Amino acid sequence: MLEQRIQQHFIDSADLKYQAAQALSHPISAAVQAVLACVTSGAKVLACGSGPCAALAQQFAAFCVAGFERDRPELAALALTPDAAWLASSSAVGDSGALARQVRALGQAGDLLLIITVGGNEPALLQAVQAAHERDMTVVALTGRDGGALAALLRETDVHIGVPHDRAARVREVHALVLHCLCDGVDAQLLGEQEPPL
Secondary structure, three states: OHHHHHHHHHHHHHHHHHHHHHHHHHHHHHHHHHHHHHHHOOOOEEEEEOOHHHHHHHHHHHHHHHOOOOOOOOOOEEEOOOOHHHOOOHHHOOOOOHHHHHHHHHOOOOOEEEEEOOOOOOHHHHHHHHHHHHOOOEEEEEEEOOOHHHHHHOOOOOEEEEEOOOOHHHHHHHHHHHHHHHHHHHHHHHHOOOOOOO
């Protein structure tokens, strides 16, 4: 019984990835181009997420700086933290604006904000997108299904990658694959399309 349940997780995950491949390849390609334009112009990527998605943002920033599957020069990227330690005054602790403050403090025109969320309705992330737009930054948003309120904030120059599923675990699994595709796509554009070493 438990083994069947485990096997079903693998089947469901594989089915979603197979179904999403065609639908998401265009927005992922657009996101690769946006990241590439950002880093090759000397700008930086700021990445953030909520809950478990914050860990994916950290992983993406690490791949940019340390490399993905091949050696290459470091790309400027930083994972923002929703942690209250970033807040300057104790009266602001618990404020949902911590990410937006970091975007306003660190972001500049030409930079890119990569935002990762399942639901797209977290106030902290909505404020971060607004702050990025104030700074004339491009936003690449990874969401579940329709992207919630966050999708409505995106501009024509932004990129929305909406995983067509409602279950958070499945969406995060595809988000991880999307981030791998972004890193591989940037590397392929910078280094050529040869296969990475095993």
